[in-house]
Amino acid sequence: MAQGSVRRLVIRGGAVSFDSQGDGAAVLFVHGFPLDRTMWRAQVADLAGWGRVAPDLRGFGLSDPPPGPWTIADHADDLAALLDELRIERAVVCGLSMGGYVVLELLRRHGGRIRGLVLANTRAEADSPEARRARDGTIEAVRARGSVALAESMLPKLLAPSTVATRPEVVGHVRSMIAGTRPEGATAALAAMRDRADAGERLGTIRVPVLVVVGAEDALIPPAIQIELARRIPGARLEVVPGAGHLTPLEQPEEFNRLLTDFLESMR
Numbered sequence: 732m733a734q735g736s737v738r739r740l741v742i743r744g745g746a747v748s749f750d751s752q753g754d755g756a757a758v759l760f761v762h763g764f765p766l767d768r769t770m771w772r773a774q775v776a777d778l779a780g781w782g783r784v785a786p787d788l789r790g791f792g793l794s795d796p797p798p799g800p801w802t803i804a805d806h807a808d809d810l811a812a813l814l815d816e817l818r819i820e821r822a823v824v825c826g827l828s829m830g831g832y833v834v835l836e837l838l839r840r841h842g843g844r845i846r847g848l849v850l851a852n853t854r855a856e857a858d859s860p861e862a863r864r865a866r867d868g869t870i871e872a873v874r875a876r877g878s879v880a881l882a883e884s885m886l887p888k889l890l891a892p893s894t895v896a897t898r899p900e901v902v903g904h905v906r907s908m909i910a911g912t913r914p915e916g917a918t919a920a921l922a923a924m925r926d927r928a929d930a931g932e933r934l935g936t937i938r939v940p941v942l943v944v945v946g947a948e949d950a951l952i953p954p955a956i957q958i959e960l961a962r963r964i965p966g967a968r969l970e971v972v973p974g975a976g977h978l979t980p981l982e983q984p985e986e987f988n989r990l991l992t993d994f995l996e997s998m999r
Contacts, residue, residue, distance in 0.1 A: 737793065742812040748793035749786035749813065750775050756846070757819045758995065759810065760785040763828030763852070763978070764920050765881050765912040767792030769904070770827070773984035774991065781995060784822075786813055788833070790916020792908075801919045803927045807836040814844055823995060825849035827980065828952070829920065835930040838937065847940040847998055849991060852977050854952050855960055857929035866925035870918045881917060882909045891948035891976035901981055934963040941967040942994040944987065946975035968994065 739748045750768055758781050760771040768785040769792070775783045787794035788806050797805070810833065814822060823846050826834030831853025838845050858866065872880040886906060887895075894901055943961035945954050954971060961969035970990050975982040 739793070740813065740816050742816055743809055744798065745789060745795035747786055747789070747795070747809060747813060749784055751782070751784045751817075752776070753779070753782045755781050757782040757784060757814075757817075757822040759814070759819075759822040759824045761810065761824065761826035761830030761833050762788065762791065763830050764924065765791070765878070765885065765917050766905070766908045766978075767911065769908065770978065770981055771825075774825075774980060774988060777984075777988050778992065778995075781823075782819075784813070784817065784819070786810070788830075788920070790919055791912055796913055796915045797919050801923055803832050803836045803923050804840060806833045806923070807840050810837055811841040811844060820844070821846045823847040823849065823998065825851065825991070826853065827851040828853050828977065829924055832924065832927055832930070835933070836927075838939075839930070839933060845939055847942075847994070848937070849942045849944065849994065850960065851944040851979055851987075852946055852949055852952060852957065853960070854956050855930040855934055855963075856956075857927055858925055863925050866921045870921050873914050873917050873921070877914050878910055878912050878917065881912065882906060885909065888950045889977045891946065891974060891982060893948075893974055894976060894978075894982045898982070901978075904981070905978065931963070934960070935965065937964050937967075940994070940998055942990065943967050943969050944979055944990060945969070945971045946977055946979040946982070947971050947973045948976045949979075951977045 768787045771785040790796040831850045941964050945957040961967045980987045
């Protein structure tokens with residue numbers, strides 16, 4: 732798995748692109764919405780001593796769009812199939828936001844594949860009726876106006892004000908990821924998030940090591956919700972990162988990598 736360039740594999744009827752680098756025990760990174768695998772580039776580049784795999788979920792980045800409706804469970808099954816193709820029996824799996832929803836579903840459906848979990852800027856509960864209506868409105872906006880509608884509605888909420896003020900390269904990277912999201916991929920993912928099952932009742936049954944990372948200035952998922960998520964998982968580590976909004980690995984990569992490395996080393 733030492734190869735460092737973008738790779739593509741056909742799994743479950745579609746081509747999935749991914750970055751891979753390094754050798755050793757595997758860490759699988761699962762991006763949020765409406766982003767792609769490059770949100771993890773600081774982690775893929777810097778996490779020495781581990782094999783790193785960061786795929787584009789269906790409909791994002793360079794991966795093929797889904798052939799039709801695609802659920803959170805479908806995304807989880809894609810990840811399990813990717814691990815099969817790469818001959819990775821078990822991995823530490825790190826998911827951010829929507830990636831966290833996928834990771835929790837992967838744990839439910841393919842729990843034997845997971846050595847540990849990193850849940851960043853995410854939640855376990857299903858959408859409320861109000862949130863479901865908001866997803867429907869965003870779907871209609873994307874159908875009418877494309878990915879520009881996502882950039883306008885989401886970019887101001889994804890990053891901490893300090894990031895927007897002082898890190899133009901991060902703002903530009905996030906904007907380019909959103910602009911590169913195909914409308915059909917975005918609408919399928921919005922419907923998948925809208926209809927996902929509630930994972931809260933299963934939190935108390937998690938028996939693998941868990942790290943929960945919270946952006947102190949997260950405007951999309953309030954830190955209190957994420958702190959409660961950690962409290963409900965037996966033995967979970969909780970870390971709140973100052974100066975980060977909803978995209979902690981991008982906004983505070985050095986601190987995120989330090990926390991991640993400490994967690995991974997505890998599992999050696």
